[in-house]
Amino acid sequence: MSKPFVAILMGSDADLPEVEAAIDVLRTLNVHCEVRVHSAHRTPDATHRYVKDADFRGCAAFICCAGMAAHLAGVVASLTIKPVIGVPIDTGPLDGLDALLSTAQMPGGIPVATVAIGEAGAQNAAYLACQIIALGDADLAERLKADRRASAEDVLARNAILQKKLGA
Template sequence: MNIKIAIFLGSSSDKPIMKKGVDILNKFNIAYKSYIISAHRLPDILSNTIKKVESKGIDLIISGAGLSAHLPGIIASKTILPVIGIPFHNCKNKNGEGSLGGLDALFSIIQMPKDVPVATVGINNSYNAALLAVHILAMKYENIKKLLVEFRMEKKERLLSEIEQHL
């Protein structure tokens, strides 16, 4: 299967936060490749990697970062591929130093300047980031669209069943 999504994280300590998103991609049989590259410490390597990702035909990018959270925005400034940003709050990584509970990362990603958009999900919500990616890919790939419709129907049936149990 061709890789459809590139995942960029600023630190290896962000991998546990991304796990729910990766689980969703796996559920939909969507191939991805992950990269751990700091936007601030390795900007040249990041730029080169974005060029490689584009040349491989990737459809979109999911990127998560904490604190100043520049990684998704810097990626968006270097590509026309859609970028989905996940603001991270990772106490284990940051030891609470300078952390604002993830609000700093949220504001950094959501307040992108005009002409450089980043779709942004909630703090630590890699699940929704991956599901948004699935929705985007479903417009292009019929097999993913079919799985998405099935997924939504299963969720609906489960909710209706829960309601019936409480009546």
């Protein structure tokens, strides 16, 4: 079996600007990902085939990004027992609230971990997928810890610059 990877599915290629945040995190942490456009409504057969194939090839987690009705994560969760992380995309007249509710309101027994709407959600979905994989990968766990330390150091450095600017 090949090395575990994360499958990122988006309902439309228009979602790519938000999805890029997830791709960037995975690349930074050296976790392979596949990115595909699949629609729960328009391409159900292709979505089914891809999920089953990715499962067979060693997909460790699925990230599903969709707006409006946002059924993609639920459909994927119905096809696999691997973790599914739903990212509501802020499209449509409700700015992603409809997608958030659709993604979060799953029936018992078919869980979808749901993160924030949009780019921050995509970024956190990638981190969550990495944390899941890191349960069995000590090297990835160390990369996650280093990333967290670097983030904290960046905040402290920005604070020091602010304090200097304010004359504090």
